[in-house]
Amino acid sequence: MATTKTTAKSTKSTPAEKSTTTKTAAAKTTAAKSSTAGKSTTSSRGIVKAKASAAEGLKELFVDSLKDIYWAEKALVKALPKMAKNAENENLIAGINNHTTETEEQIARLEQVFQIIGEKAVAKKCEAMDGLLKEGQDIMESTEPGPVRDAGIIAASQKIEHYEIATYGTLCAFAKTLGYDDAAEILHITLGEEKQADITLTEAAYNTINFDAAEADENEVE
Ligand code: FE
Ligand code: FE
Ligand code: ZN
Numbered sequence: 547m548a549t550t551k552t553t554a555k556s557t558k559s560t561p562a563e564k565s566t567t568t569k570t571a572a573a574k575t576t577a578a579k580s581s582t583a584g585k586s587t588t589s590s591r592g593i594v595k596a597k598a599s600a601a602e603g604l605k606e607l608f609v610d611s612l613k614d615i616y617w618a619e620k621a622l623v624k625a626l627p628k629m630a631k632n633a634e635n636e637n638l639i640a641g642i643n644n645h646t647t648e649t650e651e652q653i654a655r656l657e658q659v660f661q662i663i664g665e666k667a668v669a670k671k672c673e674a675m676d677g678l679l680k681e682g683q684d685i686m687e688s689t690e691p692g693p694v695r696d697a698g699i700i701a702a703s704q705k706i707e708h709y710e711i712a713t714y715g716t717l718c719a720f721a722k723t724l725g726y727d728d729a730a731e732i733l734h735i736t737l738g739e740e741k742q743a744d745i746t747l748t749e750a751a752y753n754t755i756n757f758d759a760a761e762a763d764e765n766e767v768e
């Protein structure tokens with residue numbers, strides 16, 4: 547529990563990695579099979595090698611997952627206003643703005659959860675959310691403002707919501723398994739908001755935007 551894991555390390559080459567390199571020669575006699583193990587994190591049989599900082603139990607995995615989604619929500623709260631600015635449909639804009647407010651509350655809820663489990667609220671880069679947000683940016687860059695860009699924003703946003711739904715579903719289950727019932731309840735509130743955000747986006751798409759986008763298409767059916 548009282549791990550000495552450093553959380554704010556930004557350098558890629560950790561002391562652990564360096565010592566691995568220097569020990570390689572000495573380790574040759576004992577590890578005849580791992581001749582290529584110096585740089586690879588995957589064994590020849592496809593088994594991923596754990597880092598020295600690997601989670602030792604479900605609690606640590608839970609904490610790591612919380613740090614991941616904490617980063618993701620913080621990135622989202624910055625990205626959502628930009629998406630709203632690029633949308634034209636008023637329902638869509640209202641939906642995104644409402645979810646921005648919810649996202650601020652979700653960040654505060656995560657801080658509550660960290661407190662409940664006695665951990666510091668630390669953000670750890672979520673590569674998936676980073677990628678999803680980049681896709682959103684790409685979609686906006688490759689569409690003119692209007693119904694087609696709106697449809698693209700909805701598509702990108704739904705991928706984001708689905709990622710969050712999966713994440714909070716897992717976090718809820720972890721919290722319950724670990725006996726953190728209060729934390730599970732808080733996470734469940736956010737899970738409900740993410741599901742509702744997804745429904746709102748689907749409705750926005752069906753009610754107006756995808757229809758308009760189809761009309762804007764020069765190859766109209768009939
Ligand atoms: Fe969220
Ligand atoms: Fe993630
Ligand atoms: Zn739940």
Ligand code: FE
Pocket residue numbers: 645706707710739740743
């Ligand atoms: Fe969300």
